[in-house]
Amino acid sequence: MAREQLGICAEANLHASYLLCNVLDGQEAILRQKLLRIPQMLQRLAEHFSESMLTGLVAISSHYWDSLYPWQRPAGLQAFPVLPSEHLAVSCSMADLLIQVRSDRLDVNYIALQQIQQLLLANIEVSEQLSGFRYLDGRQLTGFPDAPQNPRGIKRRQAALVPAVDSPMFAGGSYLHFYRANLDLKHWQQLTVAQQEEILGFAKTDGKPLPAERLLPNSHLQCSLAGGLAPLPLLQQNMPFAQGNSQGLLVLNFSHQAERFAQQWHYRLGLNEGRYYDSLLDFYRIDLAAAFFVPALGFLEAAANGSLGTSSDLFE
Known part of the structure; x- marks a missing residue:
């Protein structure tokens, strides 16, 4: 059975750190060796600081994949979609790698990042270093519970991980869309709780869907449903951020099917016939986005x- 990187399906933590990195020219051969060492390093630290619940992952961007692994490409790996909408202005990151570290101890995150950067010092440049934190009891800065419709239990793996029947080469991996959404907190806080709930489609206290008579067609809930019936099979892994006068949400969406991301944005932007755009987007500005693939451990080992050349190396 393919072994996924532990950071994909991990439960929520208190602290998250993210490195967006660019690889220096001609480093592909040594980098294939070092990327395998990152999950191994995180596993050792997780065992040493067992109470911290440390997890993490390393992901390769859609534009850098062919340079690092030219033999075969995940079938659905494409750049973050550029979609025509006045409500979404995205600057796509050209970072080659995304490295994520999460735990319940900020000092353990620091130790892990320090060791990772020391490992990769001669091979990369860090273009962005971002930090996220758990807010209250797992809420976004809007005050609402984060991702109340996220899959739970075994459904997390089913939503996020590529099954072997679909792709033996990339089984246990996951397609990943990352973006930073800046929240217009000043105008959001001027709304009443009832107005906020109608924009989200959820109750603010417990995240339960509003009754049908209050559920608006342009609410975030309605615009996030596939065909208006059920949530798309995406695993969200979000963390609030705040730095200076900027605050909002760092979003990681995982899926076993890359086309789910384009579907998600078509629904939220109202690009499908007869649909409304997600009114929550009036309060967020997405200024950084990128698409990645998170290979399984077996793939990293084989590379x-x-x-x-032999798919049997990917399963242990």
């Missing part, structure tokens, strides 16, 4: 030892 590091040069045995990608």
Whole structure:
């Protein structure tokens, strides 16, 4: 069975750190060796600081994948979609790698990042270093519970991980869309709780869907449903951020099917016939976005030892 990187399906933590990195020219061969060491390093630290619940992952961007792993590409790996909408202005990041570290101890995050950066010092440049934190009892800065319709239990793996029947080469991996959404907190806080709930489609206290008579067609809930019936099979892993006068949400969406991301944005932007755009987008500005693939551990191992030619190397 393919072994996924532990940061994909991990439960929520108190602290998150993210590195967006650009790889220096000609580093692909040594980088294939070092990327395997990052999950191994995180596993050792997780065992040493067992109470911290440390997890993490390393992901390769859609534009850098062919340079690092030219033998085969995940079938659905594409750049973050650029969609025509006055409500969404995205600057796509050209970062080659995304490295995420999460735990319940900020000092353990620091130690892990320090060791990762020391490992990759000669091979990369860090273009962005971002930090997220748990807010209250797992809420966004809007005051609402984060991702109340997120899949739970075994459904997390089913939503996020590529099954072997679909792709033996990339089984246990996951397609990942990352973006930073800046919240217009001043104008959001001027709304009443009832107005906020109608924009989200959820109750502010417990995240339960509003009754049908209060559920608006342009609410976030309605615009996030596939065909208006059920949530798209995406696993959200969000963390609030605040830095200076900027605050909002760092969003990681995982899926076993890359086309789900384009569907998500078509629904939220009202690009499908007869649909409304997500009114929550009036309060967010997405200024950084990128698409990645998170390979399974078996894939990283096979790439590091040069045995990608045989798919049996991907399963242990």
